[in-house]
């Protein structure tokens with residue numbers, strides 16, 4: 001049994017995306033309901049969200065983009081940068097609250113108050129570029145957490161592992177020239193899946209060459225390929241890099257019931273991923289790990305996948 | 318869709334009075350693999366490719382030999398017209414992208430000079446320019462999702478698919494069509510410029526379209542072992 005922090009705030013539900021949008025408040029409602037019902041919630045250490053300080057966000061995002069994001073919400077516009085990135089009046093505040101909560105989860109792990117943490121946040125972050133909203137994402141949560149670890153906690157080498165079924169284009173671009181943050185992503189092959197980036201020949205640029213790694217998986221190949229790629233590609237890369245802290249971009253949209261993708265990862269396949277990543281964290285960085293919710297849109301299966309993942313974090317499985 | 322939109326507009330060309338050496342230096346400096354050659358007035362007379370240049374010069378591997386330097390020097394001082402292809406296949410600015418693809422395929426060339434009606438050089442269109450145009454046409458320089466749809470081999474399927482996509486308010490980067498993937502079926506591959514494909518997939522399935530599993534399809538096509 002480990003002490004696992006859990007970040008959630010009902011204000012995360014205030015980011016409304018309108019009818020039929022897959023990235024909806026119900027995603028968090030069903031997760032929380034399942035956790036309360038099963039008693040899992042009581043076994044975790046609650047982490048309260050608070051607004052992030054602007055300086056940490058500006059370590060990743062351009063100030064002009066932040067102003068544009070704030071104004072677009074305040075003026076009641078329906079979307080930011082693309083129709084699919086729906087916003088409401090509260091979206092800007094919710095996004096900043098989610099980041100702030102994640103930074104508190106990082107603090108809790110660094111201060112030894114918890115061993116690791118899961119952040120049940122909305123909106124997601126890994127598609128967000130430093131100056132552009134993309135793929136339902138506005139602020140790159142995991143990227144801001146990485147910069148915060150480096151600047152506030154003086155952690156030098158951060159490993160980011162992204163198992164959302166979509167490539168985290170934003171995270172890759174933010175760190176592709178930086179040898180201090182290793183970005184690894186496993187996702188559906190970009191010829192089929194959004195956003196169409198993350199090919200295995202993207203390995204970083206300049207000083208960052210060798211510190212980005214992508215494992216694109218062809219449609220329908222989930223279970224088999226995830227095992228193979230994670231053991232043959234992720235494990236050696238992270239062992240060589242020796243991260244001092246792991247951040248997970250935890251997306252649950254690779255599941256075979258989720259219509260957002262076609263890799264067909266099974267529930268057991270997700271168990272395999274969680275177990276492998278937690279073992280990796282224990283082996284490389286004393287288990288210091290914060291897992292941040294990205295995608296996962298099939299409401300009948302999402303709560304099971306998230307609670308299974310949290311049980312692995314908490315050492316309950 | 319016209320050559321004019323795709324061709325390199327900074328005109329890099331040689332004149333027939335040039336030597337092989339001068340042409341080679343120009344190609345290196347400007348990093349081009351094809352150099353159109355004009356007369357003094359600017360009319361196209363030929364084209365020199367990287368390959369013409371290589372086969373005209375002795376092998377680099379010999380460059381320690383003194384005989385290499387002599388031979389190379391002799392070649393480099395010859396007029397470029399002695400190694401160029403005369404009267405090359407060329408296109409007009411109003412030829413289409415498709416014309417260029419077919420001409421490149423038929424004549425097995427990597428670039429075509431572009432001339433006006435009077436034979437004056439206007440540009441060059443290369444395989445690289447075609448690649449860029451193709452990436453743009455497919456829309457894959459923009460974020461999006463590819464759908465793989467199997468439909469009965471009847472008329473009007475594409476209209477139904479496009480209607481469903483536009484009803485969802487989704488922009489389309491491109492739609493590729495494959496015939497003969499399966500008997501009596503056609504496959505459509507719309508590239509949608511969005512991450513939000515759940516609803517449109519549901520709608521397509523409700524209208525009786527089948528989502529093709531591309532890898533399974535590929536495996537099914539492999540020769541069966543006995």
Ligand SMILES: [Zn+2]
Pocket residue numbers: 164165166251253294295296
């Ligand atoms: Zn995703």
